[in-house]
Amino acid sequence: MSAIEGMEAAVHHEEHAHHHEAQSFWQKYVFSEDHKVIAKQYLITGILWAVIGISMSVIFRIQLGMPDSNLSWLRPLFGNWISETGKLDPNFYLALVTMHGTIMVFFVLTAGLSGTFSNFLIPLQIGARDMASGFMNMLSYWFFFLASVIMFASLFLQTGPAAGGWVIYPPLSALPQAHPGSGMGMTLWLVSMALFIVSQLLGGINYITTVINLRTRGMSFDRLPLTIWSFLITAILGLISFPVLFSSVLLLIFDRHFGTSFYLSEIYINGEALPNVGGSPILFQHLFWFLGHPEVYIVLLPGLGITSEVIATNSRKPIFGYRAMIASMLGIAFLAFIVWAHHMFVTGMNPFLGSVFMFLTLIIAVPSAVKGFNYITTLWKGNIVFTPGMLFAIGMVSLFVSGGLTGIILGNSALDIQLHDTYFVVAHFHLVMGAASAFGLFAGVYHWFPKMFGKMMNRTLGQIHFWFTFVGIYLIFIPMHYVGIAGFPRRYYQFTSYDFTHKFMDMNMFITVAAILSFLAQFIFLYNFFSSIFRGKTAPQNPWRSNTLEWTTPIVPGHGNWEGEIPAVYRWSYDYSKPGATEDFIPQNIPYSQTLESNFPHENELIATEKEIAAQNFNDQFNQAH
Amino acid sequence: MYFIIAIVALVFVVLTGVVISRLQGVLTSVKKPESADAVPEGNSWNGAMFIVILVAAVIGITWSYLHAREHFLPIASSVHGRRTDDLFWFSMGILTIPFAFVNFLIFFFAWKYQYKKGNKASFYPDNHKLELIWTIIPAIVMAMLVFTGWKAWSDITSDAPADAEVIEITGKQFNWIVRYGGVSDNKLGNYNYKLIDAQNEVGIDLSDENSFDDFLNPTEMHIPVNRPVLLKIRARDVLHSVFIPHMRVKMDAVPGMPTKFWFVPDKTTAQMRADLNDPNFKYEIACTEVCGQGHFSMKLNLVVEDEASYKKWCAEQTTFLQTYPEYLAKVPDNLKAKAMKGLPAETTTPADTAKTASVGGGMGTSAALR
Numbered sequence: 001m002s003a004i005e006g007m008e009a010a011v012h013h014e015e016h017a018h019h020h021e022a023q024s025f026w027q028k029y030v031f032s033e034d035h036k037v038i039a040k041q042y043l044i045t046g047i048l049w050a051v052i053g054i055s056m057s058v059i060f061r062i063q064l065g066m067p068d069s070n071l072s073w074l075r076p077l078f079g080n081w082i083s084e085t086g087k088l089d090p091n092f093y094l095a096l097v098t099m100h101g102t103i104m105v106f107f108v109l110t111a112g113l114s115g116t117f118s119n120f121l122i123p124l125q126i127g128a129r130d131m132a133s134g135f136m137n138m139l140s141y142w143f144f145f146l147a148s149v150i151m152f153a154s155l156f157l158q159t160g161p162a163a164g165g166w167v168i169y170p171p172l173s174a175l176p177q178a179h180p181g182s183g184m185g186m187t188l189w190l191v192s193m194a195l196f197i198v199s200q201l202l203g204g205i206n207y208i209t210t211v212i213n214l215r216t217r218g219m220s221f222d223r224l225p226l227t228i229w230s231f232l233i234t235a236i237l238g239l240i241s242f243p244v245l246f247s248s249v250l251l252l253i254f255d256r257h258f259g260t261s262f263y264l265s266e267i268y269i270n271g272e273a274l275p276n277v278g279g280s281p282i283l284f285q286h287l288f289w290f291l292g293h294p295e296v297y298i299v300l301l302p303g304l305g306i307t308s309e310v311i312a313t314n315s316r317k318p319i320f321g322y323r324a325m326i327a328s329m330l331g332i333a334f335l336a337f338i339v340w341a342h343h344m345f346v347t348g349m350n351p352f353l354g355s356v357f358m359f360l361t362l363i364i365a366v367p368s369a370v371k372g373f374n375y376i377t378t379l380w381k382g383n384i385v386f387t388p389g390m391l392f393a394i395g396m397v398s399l400f401v402s403g404g405l406t407g408i409i410l411g412n413s414a415l416d417i418q419l420h421d422t423y424f425v426v427a428h429f430h431l432v433m434g435a436a437s438a439f440g441l442f443a444g445v446y447h448w449f450p451k452m453f454g455k456m457m458n459r460t461l462g463q464i465h466f467w468f469t470f471v472g473i474y475l476i477f478i479p480m481h482y483v484g485i486a487g488f489p490r491r492y493y494q495f496t497s498y499d500f501t502h503k504f505m506d507m508n509m510f511i512t513v514a515a516i517l518s519f520l521a522q523f524i525f526l527y528n529f530f531s532s533i534f535r536g537k538t539a540p541q542n543p544w545r546s547n548t549l550e551w552t553t554p555i556v557p558g559h560g561n562w563e564g565e566i567p568a569v570y571r572w573s574y575d576y577s578k579p580g581a582t583e584d585f586i587p588q589n590i591p592y593s594q595t596l597e598s599n600f601p602h603e604n605e606l607i608a609t610e611k612e613i614a615a616q617n618f619n620d621q622f623n624q625a626h
Numbered sequence: 627m628y629f630i631i632a633i634v635a636l637v638f639v640v641l642t643g644v645v646i647s648r649l650q651g652v653l654t655s656v657k658k659p660e661s662a663d664a665v666p667e668g669n670s671w672n673g674a675m676f677i678v679i680l681v682a683a684v685i686g687i688t689w690s691y692l693h694a695r696e697h698f699l700p701i702a703s704s705v706h707g708r709r710t711d712d713l714f715w716f717s718m719g720i721l722t723i724p725f726a727f728v729n730f731l732i733f734f735f736a737w738k739y740q741y742k743k744g745n746k747a748s749f750y751p752d753n754h755k756l757e758l759i760w761t762i763i764p765a766i767v768m769a770m771l772v773f774t775g776w777k778a779w780s781d782i783t784s785d786a787p788a789d790a791e792v793i794e795i796t797g798k799q800f801n802w803i804v805r806y807g808g809v810s811d812n813k814l815g816n817y818n819y820k821l822i823d824a825q826n827e828v829g830i831d832l833s834d835e836n837s838f839d840d841f842l843n844p845t846e847m848h849i850p851v852n853r854p855v856l857l858k859i860r861a862r863d864v865l866h867s868v869f870i871p872h873m874r875v876k877m878d879a880v881p882g883m884p885t886k887f888w889f890v891p892d893k894t895t896a897q898m899r900a901d902l903n904d905p906n907f908k909y910e911i912a913c914t915e916v917c918g919q920g921h922f923s924m925k926l927n928l929v930v931e932d933e934a935s936y937k938k939w940c941a942e943q944t945t946f947l948q949t950y951p952e953y954l955a956k957v958p959d960n961l962k963a964k965a966m967k968g969l970p971a972e973t974t975t976p977a978d979t980a981k982t983a984s985v986g987g988g989m990g991t992s993a994a995l996r
Contacts, residue, residue, distance in 0.1 A: 090919050165916045171881055172864040172917060178799065179918045265882025266819040268829070269799070269863040273820045281865055281880055315739070316747040324757050346867065347878045348859075348885030351783030355776050362768045369764040370757065372728060377756070379735040383747040386672035386740065394736055401728045405721045408768070412775035414782060415714050418699075418707075418874045421867065421914040459667050467675060478687060482694040487871040489914040497923035498910050500871050503697045577747035584746060 031142070033134030034559060038141050039120035040452060043445070045148060046112020047529070051522075052152075053103035056096045058519050063088045065512025067494050081160070090493040094163040095181050097491055099155065101166025102189070104434065106196055107151070109299040111144050113441045114238075117302055118207045118231040120448065124550035125225050127216025127567060129560045129622055132209040136202050143199035147192045154188035162189035165491060167292065170263040170284050174255045177270045187256070190249050197246045200238050207235035216549070216620075218569035218613040223588065225548050225573040226319060229326050230305025233333045234298050240337070241294040248287035255279070282347055289340035296433050297336045301329060303440020304371060304400070307393040309573075310443045311375055313546045314390035315382030316584050318574035321374045328367035328374075335364045345413040346420050354413045361411035365404070372401045383577065383584070387544060388462025389447035395470045396439035402474075403431025406481065421491075424484025427477045435473045442469075445529070450543045454556035455536030458528050465524040472518025479507050479514075547573045547587045566620050568613050570606070666741055673740035680733040699871055700902060703893040703909070703930070706782045707874030713778055717771055786888035790854035793847065795911075796828045797859075797866030797879040800920030802911060803827050804847045808839025809940050810967075814858070815840050819881075822862065825950045832947070832956040838965045841943040847911065848929045849891055850936040856888040867915035870928060872898075878915055894930045 032038060062069055070086035081092035119137065123130055131137045154161040163181025164173040168189065176183040211232045215224075224232075254260040255276075263284045264276035312319040319325060341349060341357040375397045384390065406428040409415050419425060442465075449457045488501050495501035495508070542551040549569065553561050567589035575586040580598035592599050593607045702708045739747075794805040794814055805828055807813045815830055815837020822829040827844070830837045849855045859868050861879035868887070869876045877887040899907045909928035913921055931939070947953060948969055957965040 090922070094916065094919070094921075169865055169915070175864065178864050267863055267881045268819050268822040271824070273822060277882070280883060282883060318749060318751040320750065321752050321757050323752070346876050348880055348883060351779065354783070355779060358775060358779065359772055362772050365768050366761060366765050369724075370761055373760040374757075376728065376731045376735060377750070377753075379732070379739060381748040381750065382735075382739045383742065383745050384673075384736060384740045385666045386669050386736075387666070391672060394732060398729055398732050401732075402725060405725050408721060408771065409714065409717055412713075412717065412771060412779075414710050414775045414778035415717065417782070417876050418710060418714070418871075420876055421869075463668050463672055467679075471679065474683065479690060479694070482690070482698070485698045486694075487699050487869075489869065489912060491916045492922035494922055497925050498912055499906075499908055500699070500910055500912075504694075507694065507697075574751065577749050579749055 031138060033130070033138045035119045035123050035131045035134070035137060036452070036557065036561075038137050039116050041141050042111055042115035042119060042144070043452075045145065046108050046116060046441075047526070049103050049107040049112065049148065051526075053100050053108055054519055054522065056100040056103070058516055059088070060093055060096045060100070061512040061515045063093060063493070064495075065509040065515075067496070088493075091163060091180055092160060093493045094165075094179075094491065095160045095185070098163050098166055098168075098181070099151075099161050102151070102162070105166060105295065105299065106193070107144075107148060109434070109437045109441070110200070110238075110295070111196070113437060113444075114231070114234055114298065114302045115141070115144065115203060116441075117227070117306060117444050117448070118203065118235065120452065121227055121550065122207055122210050122231055123214070124451070124553065124557070124561060125228050125548050125573075126211060126214060126219055127549050127562075127569060128210060128214035129562075129566070129620065131206050132214060133206055136206050140199045140202035140206065143195050143202065147196040147199060150188050150192040150195065154185050154192070157184050157188070159183045159185055161185040167285075167288060168252070169288075170252060170255065170281050171267055174252060174263060175267070175269060175274075176256075190253055190256075193249055194246060197242045197249075200242050204235040204238045204242075207231055208239065211235075216566045216569055217616040219588075222323075223569055223572045225305075226308035226322070226325055226329075227302075227305040227548075230301045230308070230329060233329050234301045237294045237298050237301070237333055237336060241291040241298075244287055245291035248284055248291075251287075252284065282344070282349065285344050285347060286341070289343045290337070292343065293340040294333075294336040296429070297332055299433055299437045300400075300440075301332070303396060303437040303443075304329070306440045306444040306447070307375065307396045309548070310389045310393040310447050311378050311397075312574050312576060313447075313544050313585075314385045314387055314393070315378055316385070316576045317378055317382045318572075318576055319374070320377040320380075321370070322572065322574060324370055325374055328370045331367035332364060335360060335367070339364060339411075342411050342413070342416075345416045358411060358413045362408060364411075365408055368400075368404050372397065372404075385544075386463065387446065388457070388459060388466055389443045389445075389544075391463060391466040391470075392439045392443035392446060395466065396436050396443060398470075399431050399436040399439060399473065403428055403433070403436060403477075407432060418487065419484060421489055422484040423480050423488045423490055426490050427480035427484055430480075431473070431477050435477070439469075442466075442525070447544065448550075449529075449532065450539030450555075451550050451553075451557070453533050453536070454539050455532050456539050456543065457532040457536060461524055461528040465521060465528065468521035468524070469518060472514055472521060475514035476511050476518060479511050483507055483511070542587075545583075545585050547575060547585050549588055552587065552589055560622055568616075570610060570613065571603075665743060669741050673737045676733045676737040680730065683729075700898075702872065702874050703891055703898060704873040704875070705890040705892055706778070707872075707889070709778055710782075710874055713774055716774075720767065720771070782889075786856040786886070787854045790856040790888055791850055792856045792858060793849065794828070794858040794860065795847065795868055795879075795926075796862055797868070797913065797917070797924070798827070798862040799864065799918050800913075800924045801844060802847075802866075802868075802913075802924065802926040804843045804926070805830070806841050806843075806940060806943070807836070808841060808945060809937075810839045811836055817860075819862070826946070826953065828860070828862070830946055832953055832965070833958050833961075835961050835964055838947055838957070838961075838967075839945050841940075841945045843943065846927050846929060848931060848936055848939050850933050851894045851930050852890065852892050853933070854888050854890050856886060859885045859887065864917050865915045866913045866917050866924070869912045869914040870909065871912065872909055873928075876914060891930045894932060895928075896931070898930075 071082050071088055072086035075082045081089045159180040162168060162185045163179055172178050173182050173186050211228060251262040255262050255264055261276035261279035263281050264279045266277060267274045308319050308325060339357060339361045341353060342361040345354050410419060410425060410428055446457060446462050483504055486504060539555055541555060549567060552567050554563060569588045570591040571588055573588050577584045578586060578598040586595055591610045592603050593610055702711050792807060792814060796803045805814060813836040816834040817829045818831050819829050821831055830840055859877050859879045861881045866879040867876060868879060873889055873891060875887055875889055877885050895909060899905055909930060911926040911928050913924035947965060951969060954965060
C-alpha cells in the first residue's frame with residue numbers, strides 16, 4: 001500500500017497544480033502533462049520521421065534498382081551528395097542506409113508506435129485519470145524531441161550523418177579517419193541515442209507504474225485487454241535492455257573521445273598504427289545486440305497487442321486463448337534476452353556458443369506459432385467487419401507469420417553462414433519487424449483515431465490504403481528473398497563489381513518500382529489522417545462497438561478522461577457475441593448482475609463480489625485530491 | 627525486365643480499377659441513411675479482395691520462384707556447402723507448408739467469415755487441446771531442424787584437419803591481402819600490427835624464421851582442390867567479412883582477434899567453367915561487413931586448381947624478402963644466412979641498418995598459428 005500512497009501523494013500535488021487553474025496554450029498543447037496530448041505528440045512526430053525515413057529508402061532503392069538513373073533533380077536538396085552527373089555519392093548511400101535503419105527502428109517504430117499507444121491507451125483502458133507521473137511523461141516526450149532535433153541536425157552536416165550501418169559497429173564507428181560519417185555525424189548519433197534512451201526509460205517506468213498501480217476497481221490482471229499486457233511487457237523489456245545500449249554507447253564515446261580501448265585493438269589505419277590494444281569489437285556487438293534483439297520485440301509486441309484487440313473487436317469474437325496469448329508474450333519476452341548472439345554467428349564467436357544460441361533462438365518459434373494460430377482461430381466463425389484497422393490487423397498476422405518463418409532459417413547457424421548479411425536477412429526482418437509493426441501502427445491509428453480526435457477517418461480511403469500497402473509490401477520483400485538466396489550482400493552501393501551479383505537487374509528494378517508505388521500509397525493515409533482531423537465526420541460514442549473502457553469516456557475525453565466517477569470493471573474485455581446476449585458485445589463496465597441471460601455458471605458466482613468492487617475507490621486520483 | 631515492370635504496373639492498375647469502381651458504389655451508397663445492421667461499408671468488396679489476392683499470390687509466387695530459380699547460386703563448390711544447401715532447401719520445403727497453410731487460412735477465413743446480416747459469431751474463447759497441439763507440433767519440427775542444423779554447424783566449425791593448407795587473408799580498406807607460408811617451410815611467420823608499413827602491408831615479423839619464405843598476393847588467392855583449406859582471417863583497420871559465395875564461406879575479419887574458417891573446395895575453376903559453359907567464370911571473394919566507402923567493391927579473385935598447378939603457382943611467386951630485400955635489415959644477425967637463401971646475390975647486401983633497426987625492436991609478435 002505504501003507504494004500506492006506514495007503515488008497518490010505525487011498525483012495529489014499534480015492535481016493542485018492543474019485542476020484549479022486554467023491552462024495556458026503552452027501548458028495545454030505543448031508542455032502538456034496530459035497523456036492524450038503526449039500520445040498525439042508522439043504520433044505526429046513519428047509520422048514526420050516515417051516520411052523522412054521511408055523517403056530515404058526510396059532514394060537508395062532507386063540507386064540499387066535503377067543504377068543508371070540521373071538523380072540531378074535531387075541536387076537542390078542534397079547538394080554535392082549528388083555528383084554533377086547525377087550519381088549518388090557512395091558515402092551518402094551508406095549514410096542513407098544507416099539513417100533509414102536508425103529512424104525507422106528507434107524513432108518511428110519504438111517512439112512512434114509504443115510511445116503513442118502506450119501513452120494513449122494505458123490510462124484509458126485500465127481506467128485511470130492519467131499516467132502515474134504526468135511530469136515524467138512530458139519529460140519523456142521532450143527528451144525524445146531533443147533526440148529528434150539532434151538526429152535531424154546531423155543530416156545537414158558537411159561530412160554527413162552517421163554511416164556505419166544502424167548497428168554502428170566499431171572500429172568503423174569509432175575512427176573518424178575510417179569514414180566521414182564517423183566524425184561529427186557519429187558524435188551526434190551517439191548523443192541523440194543517449195537522450196533517446198533517457199526518454200524511453202522515463203516513459204517505460206511510467207507505463208509499468210501506471211499499469212501496476214492505477215488500474216480501476218475490478219480491473220485485475222486477468223481482465224486487462226491484451227493491448228495493456230503487450231505495453232507492460234514492452235516497457236519491461238525496454239527498461240532492462242535500453243540501459244545496456246546506453247552503456248555500450250557510453251563506452252563508444254569514451255573510445256572516440258577519451259582514448260580508451262574498450263572496442264579497439266591492433267589497428268593500423270591511414271599509415272598509422274594506433275596505440276590501442278586489448279579491446280574487442282565483439283564486445284560492442286554483444287552489448288548492442290543485448291538491446292538490439294529485445295528491441296525487435298519492443299517494436300513488435302505493441303503491434304501484436306493492438307492486433308489482438310482489433311481482431312477480436314472486428315471479428316465480433318473473444319480473442320482465442322487469452323491466457324495463452326499472455327503466456328506466449330511472456331515467453332517471447334523472456335527468450336528475447338537470451339538469443340542476442342544469433343546476430344553474431346559468423347563473428348568468430350566460439351562455435352559452441354553459436355550452438356546454444358541457435359537452440360534458444362529456434363525455441364522462440366513456438367510461442368510465436370501459438371500467437372499466429374490463436375489469431376487465425378479468432379477469425380474462424382467470426383462475423384468480420386473490414387474496418388481499415390481490421391484489415392491492417394489481418395495483414396499484420398500474415399506478415400508476422402511469413403516473415404517469422406524465414407527467421408527459422410536464419411536462426412540456424414549452419415544456414416546463416418551463407419545468408420548472413422545478405423538481402424535474405426533484410427527481407428526477413430523487414431517483413432516480420434518492419435512491415436508487421438508498421439501494420440500494427442496503422443491498425444492502431446485507424447482504430448483509435450475516433451478516440452484521439454473525436455472524428456472518423458474515411459473508411460474507403462483506409463481500405464484502399466490497406467490493399468496498396470499490403471500488396472506492395474509482399475511485392476517488395478518476396479523478390480528480395482530471392483536476391484538474398486542468390487547471395488547479394490546488403491549495404492552495397494551497387495552490384496557491378498562482382499560477377500556473382502551480375503544478375504537480377506530486373507528483380508532489383510522490380511523491387512524498386514514496388515517500393516516507390518507502396519511509398520506513394522502512403523500519401524493516401526497522410527491525406528486521410530490530416531484531413532480527417534479537421535474535416536472528418538464526428539465520431540459516435542462507440543464506433544466499433546467495442547468492450548474496452550476507453551469507449552465509455554466522452555467522445556473527446558477531457559482532463560481526467562471520465563466526467564464523474566471512473567467506471568468499475570466486472571468482466572474481461574472480450575465478451576463479444578456471448579450466447580444469450582441481445583447485443584454482440586458487452587462492455588467491461590457492465591456487471592454480471594445485469595446480464596443474467598448470458599452469464600455462465602461461474603460468472604453468476606461472481607455477482608456476489610460486485611458490491612465489493614463497486615465500493616473500492618482507492619485509485620481515483622481525483623477522488624483522492626478532493 | 628520491362629516485362630516484369632509491366633506486370634507490376636498491371637497489378638496496380640487492376641487494383642486501382644477495382645478500387646475506383648468500388649469507390650463509386652460506395653459514394654452513391656453514402657447518401658442513403660445507414661440502418662443499424664446493414665452490411666458495413668465496403669465489407670463485401672474487401673472480403674472478395676482476400677480471395678483475389680490469394681489467387682494472385684499463389685500464381686505470382688510460383689511463377690516468380692520458377693523465374694528466379696536459375697539465378698540462385700549455382701551448386702556449391704565445397705563439401706560443406708552442398709550440405710548446407712541441402713539443409714537450406716529442406717528447411718525451406720518444410721517451412722513452405724506452414725507459410726502456405728497459415729496464409730491460406732488467414733485469407734480464406736477473412737473471406738468466409740465476413741459480416742453477414744443476422745449472423746452471430748461463435749463464442750469460442752479457448753480450447754486447451756488445440757493450444758497443446760499447436761505448441762507441440764512446432765516444437766517437434768523445431769527440434770528436428772535444430773538437430774540437423776546443429777550437427778552441420780559443429781562439423782563445419784570443428785578444428786581443421788592437420789593436412790589443411792593454411793592461408794592468411796587480411797582485410798583492409800578496401801582490399802584483401804593474401805599471405806602464404808611459402809614453399810620451403812610452408813609455415814606462416816609471426817606478425818605484429820606495429821610492423822605494418824607501405825610495403826609490409828600485413829606486418830610480417832622478420833625476426834621469425836618462418837616468415838622468410840612467406841609471399842603475399844593482393845590480387846588473387848589460389849587454393850588446391852580436394853584438400854582442406856584453412857583460412858586465417860585478420861583485419862587491419864575496421865571490421866570486414868570474408869565471403870566466398872560459391873564456397874558457402876563467411877567469417878568476419880576482426881581487428882585484434884584472428885578468426886578462421888576451413889573448407890574443402892572440390893571443383894576447380896576450370897571445372898566450373900565447363901559446368902556452367904562460361905569461359906569467363908571466376909570464383910570471387912567479397913566483403914559482407916560494412917567497412918566504408920569501398921565496401922561494395924572489395925573484390926579478390928579466387929582460383930581453385932589441381933594440386934600440381936597450385937604447387938607450380940606457389941613456386942612462381944616471389945617471396946616478400948625477394949620483393950623487398952631491404953627488409954633483410956630487420957632479420958636478426960644469427961638468421962641472416964637462412965634468410966638470404968634464395969635471394970639473388972646482388973641484393974643480399976644488408977640495407978642501411980640504422981634506418982630500420984629500431985622499428986619493432988623488442989616487441990612481442992603474435993604467432994600466426996595459434
